[in-house]
Amino acid sequence: MSDLLWQKPGVKVDARIQKFLAGEDVILDREFFVFDIQASRAHAQGLQQIGILSADELEGLERELSILADDFSAGRFVLDDHYEDGHSAIEARLVERLGDAGKKIHTGRSRNDQILVATRLWLKDRLSRLIATCRESAQVALARAEAEQSVPLPGYTHLQRAVVSSLGMWWAAWAEGFIDDARRAADTLAWVDANPLGSAAGYGVNLPLARDHTTQALGFARMQVSAAYAQLSRGKFEMGAIEALSSALLDLRRLAWDLSLFTSAEFGFVALPSQYTTGSSIMPNKRNPDVIELMRASYSAAAAARTEIEQLLSLPSGYHRDLQFSKGAIFHAFGRGLDALELLPDLLRNLEWKAERMREALDPSMYATDLAVDMAREGLPFREAYRLAADPARWAQGDPDASLRARVSPGASADLRLEALKDRLARLAG
Template sequence: MAENNKKPAPGVLWAGRLEEKPEAEAFAFQASISVDSRLARDDIRGSRAHAAMLGEQGIIPRDTAAKLDAELERIAAELESGTLTVDAGAEDIHSFIEGILTERLGDAGRVVHAGRSRNDQVALDFRLYLKRTVPELMTELTETIIALLDKAEKHTESLMPGYTHLQRAQPVTLGHHLVAWCAGLVRDRSRFADALQRLDECPLGSGALAGSSLPLDREATAKALGFARPTLNSMDSVADRDFALELSAVCAITMTHLSRFCEDVVIWASEEFKFINLAESWSTGSSIMPQKKNPDFAELIRGKSARTTGNLVTLLTLLKGLPYAYDKDLQEDKESLFDSLDTVRSCLRMFRGMMASAAFNTERMEAACVGGFLEATDAAEYLVRKGLPFRKAHEVAALVVRDCVAAGQTRIADRTLTELKTRSELFGEDLYDVITPAACVAARKLPGGPAPDEVDRQIRVLRECFPDNVNI
């Protein structure tokens, strides 16, 4: 290690046991202040509740608890206003806050840690942070869903091809496609809500892993901090990072949805499709090709999904080999989850803005429904209604398609009725009325289908998930 790095580390909470402290570079390596500084308000909130409980339980004098509360409130206000900044040289946010308290209150500041460890303190701060930030993400999801539903509502009759294997499959509508996106995002939102319910337990009072011999009131602290209950087992309280895993997984799933939606957008924006025209403010040009208008925002969202997938794998790998208590490895839990939460938030905002300003070439979409035999399934189901078993009807429709291809025709409607009857006498003039793109869509009015009235119903159902949203 370089000589100029051999400076003593700043004061730390564990200074009493070790005579020799890590040198500056080693201290910085094991410090977490650069990551956990965003937990400052949560750390202060937890400390205020803990100090109040210590006072109520007679563990510290009530007037000392009051002094601690007042000073912690002052520190929070100073951090908020910027008159106090977090010391980047501190070991972590907990050490920094306690150091300020001790500097200002002397021995009164030194009592705040009675009955707790940084192990249960950081678990508490992490959960408090998530309890206030995850609902913000859910709001971002809600606003994105509502924006897409507003767009879908305008396009319940805008015909377009539906694709499987990226091959034209059956006619649907743009509204139906956008509602499909919304259905995925609604599930994402519910997963965030489920994860919030499971993390709604207060670990404070669990200590390092075995609780405390002091008469702490864990129920009172949990209630004061807005938790549903204290955690059940003190060792699990400090070992558990299931909540981080679960939220990391939800972030990865949400970003996978956004990535797939953006893949649709990138394809639709291509010269070959021309289904969507992204606003110039949501596109970029080329440094060498003057004609280019690139869907870079959609591509970046698609690319950033890899971050959240990687962050989930990071957490899973981090945890899989740890003994079931607190280990320093767990310090690595927050950076990856914070990154995933930040990524989801920014990508939802970008995606919502990009889609809100996008224009759709509905004429081009409808024209793409002609050719490619998207009506073949409807021809088969026409024969089923005439009494032919489906497997036989499927074969007949396939043979009709083969006849069309051989004749250079692109639609079943290009065949004469006489030609169609060579494949089945059940074909009649009424076939031509049921195999237009609009008729194919209108006929699919079962729950979940693309018929305009049914898509309107789906939109209403999804809107009912957000009864308090002002945009509904």
């Protein structure tokens, strides 16, 4: 490992203790590295503005930071245990290439605000991806709701046949769900879109740092004003981002459960695209819905990550090393969660419904609610209509198409209000 940034004369470094301190940090920092470089460039520009760096020194630093970013992306520079973390790797590279100019780069900043700003930029990137995939899933669901709105589908409560429903209602439900998920992610993105760079170790520094410049240069909507709050927000903002991710993953989990049931031989309502299934290692007859099962399981990573970070935050104000462990949690949550969600739009586009099988599953009991409401509309008190409609002798095989046409309450099969959902989605995009 290269010399430690904090090492002082006479301080003995125990290799075992240092291994524990560093942990996986340098490996995890690969996720943040390009954002750390980006923030270092903005910080250097700010230092030049207040006279810490000359124009020539800034030019050299910007050049070397660009080369480092390219080398990292191309695999020519590897972030490994030669370094304590990504921050020290950047500084070591700049010192190696530029000497004293490289030694100046850390003026006015701490690894505390360095990791804060890299994390914040990373979260903005991941939340943008989350918004995009929720919007795309909603668009696909809306298109299919419009195309298949009148196709009958059994509606279930408690996994028991309940009433006649439709593919239009099924698709519209997921469309509105993912519109809400995109809205929540966008609101969270706006919340975390605050620049902590320049807060140093949480107490500012005796320099007029160009924080307005770094805020603009890094594309933040605002400065996170209080240096002390910048430290207090670590973990809190990460939890908020995970909660936005979790909202979408909860919808994905329930959707995947529907498809797990509907693709079974007992239901037989839908066929998955072949690439979303796998074979059994022993049973030649099997095609297993492994992709949707792993989609269903992906929420667990977000739930675990949120809990892990929440448990880290039982801390007083100021920075504490405990917070180092928050990095792995967000990488795991967003890594697994976005991988699952970004497979969803194509899956939704390519589902094949088996309309005849769905019609066959509609039995006479599923028209009982229609019967009770019809009698209530004619003037019979609903509770009396309910009692009469509960008698199987009154049940007859109804007409599913007529049942769907009669369901005129807003949001039901005959009044899906798809234009309202399209408008909500369009406004979200704006």
